[in-house]
Amino acid sequence: MNLKQLSQMLGLSQTTVSRALNGYPEVNRETRERVLKAVQETGYRPNKAAQRLATGKAGSIGLVMPTAPGNPTDLHFGEFLTGLGEEALRHDFHFVVTPADPNDEVGALKRLAVSGNVDALFVNYMRGHDPRLDMLKSLSMPFLVHGRSIGSEPDYPFLDIDNEAAFYDATKLLLQLGHRRFALLNGPMYLDFAIRRKNGVDAALAERGLALDEACISHTAMTDEQGLLVMERILQLDKRPTAILCSSTVLALGAVRAINQAKLKLGEDISLIAHDDVLTLLKPENFTVPLTTTRSSLRAAGMRIAERLIAGIKQTETFPEQELWKTELIVRASTGVAPAD
Amino acid sequence: MNLKQLSQMLGLSQTTVSRALNGYPEVNRETRERVLKAVQETGYRPNKAAQRLATGKAGSIGLVMPTAPGNPTDLHFGEFLTGLGEEALRHDFHFVVTPADPNDEVGALKRLAVSGNVDALFVNYMRGHDPRLDMLKSLSMPFLVHGRSIGSEPDYPFLDIDNEAAFYDATKLLLQLGHRRFALLNGPMYLDFAIRRKNGVDAALAERGLALDEACISHTAMTDEQGLLVMERILQLDKRPTAILCSSTVLALGAVRAINQAKLKLGEDISLIAHDDVLTLLKPENFTVPLTTTRSSLRAAGMRIAERLIAGIKQTETFPEQELWKTELIVRASTGVAPAD
DNA sequence: TCATTTCCTCAAAGCGCTTTGGCTAGCCAC
DNA sequence: GTGGCTAGCCAAAGCGCTTTGAGGAAATGA
Numbered sequence: 001m002n003l004k005q006l007s008q009m010l011g012l013s014q015t016t017v018s019r020a021l022n023g024y025p026e027v028n029r030e031t032r033e034r035v036l037k038a039v040q041e042t043g044y045r046p047n048k049a050a051q052r053l054a055t056g057k058a059g060s061i062g063l064v065m066p067t068a069p070g071n072p073t074d075l076h077f078g079e080f081l082t083g084l085g086e087e088a089l090r091h092d093f094h095f096v097v098t099p100a101d102p103n104d105e106v107g108a109l110k111r112l113a114v115s116g117n118v119d120a121l122f123v124n125y126m127r128g129h130d131p132r133l134d135m136l137k138s139l140s141m142p143f144l145v146h147g148r149s150i151g152s153e154p155d156y157p158f159l160d161i162d163n164e165a166a167f168y169d170a171t172k173l174l175l176q177l178g179h180r181r182f183a184l185l186n187g188p189m190y191l192d193f194a195i196r197r198k199n200g201v202d203a204a205l206a207e208r209g210l211a212l213d214e215a216c217i218s219h220t221a222m223t224d225e226q227g228l229l230v231m232e233r234i235l236q237l238d239k240r241p242t243a244i245l246c247s248s249t250v251l252a253l254g255a256v257r258a259i260n261q262a263k264l265k266l267g268e269d270i271s272l273i274a275h276d277d278v279l280t281l282l283k284p285e286n287f288t289v290p291l292t293t294t295r296s297s298l299r300a301a302g303m304r305i306a307e308r309l310i311a312g313i314k315q316t317e318t319f320p321e322q323e324l325w326k327t328e329l330i331v332r333a334s335t336g337v338a339p340a341d
Numbered sequence: 342m343n344l345k346q347l348s349q350m351l352g353l354s355q356t357t358v359s360r361a362l363n364g365y366p367e368v369n370r371e372t373r374e375r376v377l378k379a380v381q382e383t384g385y386r387p388n389k390a391a392q393r394l395a396t397g398k399a400g401s402i403g404l405v406m407p408t409a410p411g412n413p414t415d416l417h418f419g420e421f422l423t424g425l426g427e428e429a430l431r432h433d434f435h436f437v438v439t440p441a442d443p444n445d446e447v448g449a450l451k452r453l454a455v456s457g458n459v460d461a462l463f464v465n466y467m468r469g470h471d472p473r474l475d476m477l478k479s480l481s482m483p484f485l486v487h488g489r490s491i492g493s494e495p496d497y498p499f500l501d502i503d504n505e506a507a508f509y510d511a512t513k514l515l516l517q518l519g520h521r522r523f524a525l526l527n528g529p530m531y532l533d534f535a536i537r538r539k540n541g542v543d544a545a546l547a548e549r550g551l552a553l554d555e556a557c558i559s560h561t562a563m564t565d566e567q568g569l570l571v572m573e574r575i576l577q578l579d580k581r582p583t584a585i586l587c588s589s590t591v592l593a594l595g596a597v598r599a600i601n602q603a604k605l606k607l608g609e610d611i612s613l614i615a616h617d618d619v620l621t622l623l624k625p626e627n628f629t630v631p632l633t634t635t636r637s638s639l640r641a642a643g644m645r646i647a648e649r650l651i652a653g654i655k656q657t658e659t660f661p662e663q664e665l666w667k668t669e670l671i672v673r674a675s676t677g678v679a680p681a682d
Numbered sequence: 683t684c685a686t687t688t689c690c691t692c693a694a695a696g697c698g699c700t701t702t703g704g705c706t707a708g709c710c711a712c
Numbered sequence: 713g714t715g716g717c718t719a720g721c722c723a724a725a726g727c728g729c730t731t732t733g734a735g736g737a738a739a740t741g742a
Contacts, residue, residue: 045455050698052390078419085440099426391728
């Protein structure tokens with residue numbers, strides 16, 4: 001069943017039927033109702049490809065899913081996608097997911113853009129000096145960045161959380177509790193958020209004339225295995241740190257296991273603050289010793305990003321181009337006064 | 342830059358250029374090379390919407406992402422998607438993800454199918470008597486089912502693991518170790534795999550004249566929170582079970598926490614076998630007491646499904662229509678001889 | 683030599699929709 | 713009665729591609 005058949009059935013022109021369906025004003029109310037009724041009965045659905053060809057609009061958001069063979073599934077990606085999906089659903093949008101090798105993200109993005117399959121692009125896992133930015137800007141297609149790219153002119157639309165402030169505040173709290181030796185379990189060094197979080201820690205420590213020991217910084221994938229490995233190593237240092245900052249509750253999962261295995265008491269012998277993306281699977285309050293965290297919901301970010309992108313496509317509303325969300329510092333039992341030396 | 346412009350530039354007709362690009366034999370080699378070179382230089386890319394409209398092929402697989410507001414992010418879904426993506430990447434396919442309320446999966450699927458956005462459909466989270474099957478069969482579009490639907494005629498293409506055998510074998514092992522009181526932490530009751538797993542347990546127990554106590558069966562979402570809650574409840578039963586079967590390592594995560602909190606020793610006081618989907622985040626060998634599991638990689642299933650679907654679309658190869666994968670029973674430290682009563 | 687075949691190329695139709703630019707009929711004002 | 717509006721509808725063009733059916737030129741056969 002297509003437009004032609006439907007309009008013949010109704011004894012109307014394609015024009016009128018199309019207009020009736022798309023809410024144009026120059027259609028008689030009675031006629032419109034007749035059309036709508038016929039659509040109900042026949043189950044007619046406009047062919048998206050044709051619609052897209054005619055309008056140039058696809059009703060979809062493109063995103064690149066980084067997925068090298070053997071790459072760990074990213075819990076954070078899933079949580080974020082859920083948020084995106086929730087909002088997209090509300091507007092009858094869908095997304096086109098192109099799997100891509102992380103080393104060819106620029107290429108994958110470009111292919112997606114010129115494919116004509118999407119009306120807007122979205123990128124995340126931003127790096128310092130991210131090469132994708134220039135490409136996006138040259139593209140004349142709405143886009144939105146989750147995160148930022150340190151080292152690039154901040155003249156692009158983004159949604160980010162204030163990573164630097166989050167880790168600055170967390171460090172400050174630990175300093176107030178008397179801690180002097182810190183460790184940072186961070187994400188991959190090239191990622192923007194990791195850089196900013198480290199900057200936050202550095203800034204707070206510098207105010208007290210302290211600095212992170214090189215041996216106490218790790219940049220790894222954010223898996224619990226890495227958390228375990230790194231933490232085991234750190235705990236074997238003499239003059240081991242008493243305060244740990246973790247870039248994710250997933251890393252914290254491994255770190256805490258290492259701490260337990262070393263028979264140390266979290267919140268007494270050693271304090272830990274993790275960043276909490278509010279992953280459904282991994283709630284900091286469910287740890288045996290509930291975790292103190294800096295919190296910002298990844299899913300909420302997903303929803304907001306979908307909202308902004310869709311608005312950008314429809315050109316209905318204008319949102320602030322750049323948003324920086326504050327995180328919350330939530331104190332639970334994993335932080336305590338520094339042990340006497 | 343479109344076909345028309347390109348062909349004018351080359352002094353050829355659109356037909357010839359199109360044929361040259363799509364590998365038709367009736368184009369002079371020299372001509373073809375000229376065309377290919379021009380494509381390189383101009384960066385011409387065919388408009389997908391037009392291509393799709395003309396051919397009816399979209400180069401994409403449609404799938405419905407179940408996502409009610411507030412729904413937990415599903416770790417299993419992400420792992421599976423990673424597998425799908427890995428394989429799709431290899432064939433330059435992408436997927437169109439429609440987020441949908443779990444209560445309207447049939448509708449969402451139908452919309453996806455008639456939208457003309459996809460050439461093939463994929464469904465998972467199968468239920469008993471799944472209403473989507475009839476719809477899919479009526480659709481004349483390739484589709485593939487991950488799992489099966491108990492109660493429906495098995496006349497559709499699927500890939501499933503042998504859930505019944507997996508849990509039969511696991512139960513049998515525990516019986517051999519002397520266990521007599523069992524509990525099953527299962528997924529939602531309406532899901533096919535949950536039904537089959539329970540059947541497997543029932544069958545093995547029945548052989549010994551045993552049966553599951555109603556109080557020792559749970560059907561919940563597969564989150565660690567539910568695992569914790571259910572396990573806490575079960576541990577308070579008098580005559581509490583000594584053998585636990587878990588439908589997921591995620592459930593096991595919570596269950597093990599409950600066991601630890603009750604100061605019971607896993608593998609001594611109580612034995613546990615979980616099904617392991619080989620989630621990257623949650624390795625059974627990384628539990629403090631490594632978990633005995635029935636194993637089958639969800640990611641591998643995703644890859645295989647993408648492979649079959651794409652082959653179905655291209656009609657290149659024919660794969661077996663129905664595949665049933667065996668799981669592996671891997672014994673680790675969480676299973677031991679039943680404690681004396 | 684003419685007829686036939688083969689190789690390469692082309693013009694034009696069509697995919698299913700939106701949108702432009704009329705057109706008609708009815709109404710009002712003068 | 714004429715001119716000008718407006719409301720409601722339509723025919724046809726066009727989006728960018730693939731594919732059908734045809735045709736011209738060169739090569740082959742009789």
